Amino acid sequence: MNALPLILTVFVACAVEAVEALTIVLAAGLTREWRSTFQGMAAALAVLAAVTAAAGPALTLLPLSALRLVVGALLAIFGLQWLRKAVLRASGYKALHDEASAYLREVAAAEAAPAQARRGVRDWYSFTLAFKGVLLEGLEVVFIVITFGASQRDVGAAVIGAAAAVVVVTLTGIAVRAPLAKVPENWMKFAVGVMLTSFGTFWGAEGAGAAWPGNDAALLALVPLVAAASAGCIFWLRSRKAAAGTPAPEKEIVRS
């Protein structure tokens, strides 16, 4: 199978999570202290890299059919979570994620917290804020990198996609020096949800013993099918909401 869909899916998924992590890192760095923020970020990236390096090659040792059955199930469930949330947001049943509000909330909390040096780190608050933000947002990316990469026996390509996204978002963040509020996060999550669900379905069925007509080419039908069904759900829910006459929710302030 061509590595391009793998790289693109991981790139978009990682970009979405990196945008959310960037908001937290900027709030810590700009309001408090950059050195401790970078230390926290670096520590989290080291943990994520260690998890990928340990789990990625270990998974590739499993027999391919067993691996695809387990990974397919996990990816389909995980992808449906992303799709469910994206569809609820696109149809107005759930508030859209708002990076600008999330940034202001983090800034307010960062300004209120007292400065404290610990374990060789000058500002412990900045360190832990950056560490937790990058680790939690990065964990979903690691999950996608490992499962996608192992199923295609190409963890390296998945890592390239993730690393490219981190570089692009970081450079954009440095240039803008503000949260990337204009990124269409929900539509990116929708696209990633479609890809994860489609690949999970494809590999899961293969792992269960089914043979797809046309082998890998079946994905060319499966991806549009999942996308069309999900888009159909948005139209269905929008009309349901219009019929009920309920107003759209405010933009989301809490992170998710």
Add this chain to the structure above:
Amino acid sequence: MNRIKAFGAFWYDFVVGDDWQVAALVVAGLALTAVLVRAVGVDSWWLLPLFVVAALGWSLHRATAGR
């Protein structure tokens, strides 16, 4: 004990998420596919996509009904 519970809750939330019935439907679809392929001899590649689309629709219906 609390830490173990919190660890388990984190991973449950991470993988299964807001609606456990989605996970249950995906696993049921996979199990049924395996049974049809191995025990009955039917190449049921079409079954899992149906379960997946149904799981999404069902979950969204439950999340929005009455709102």
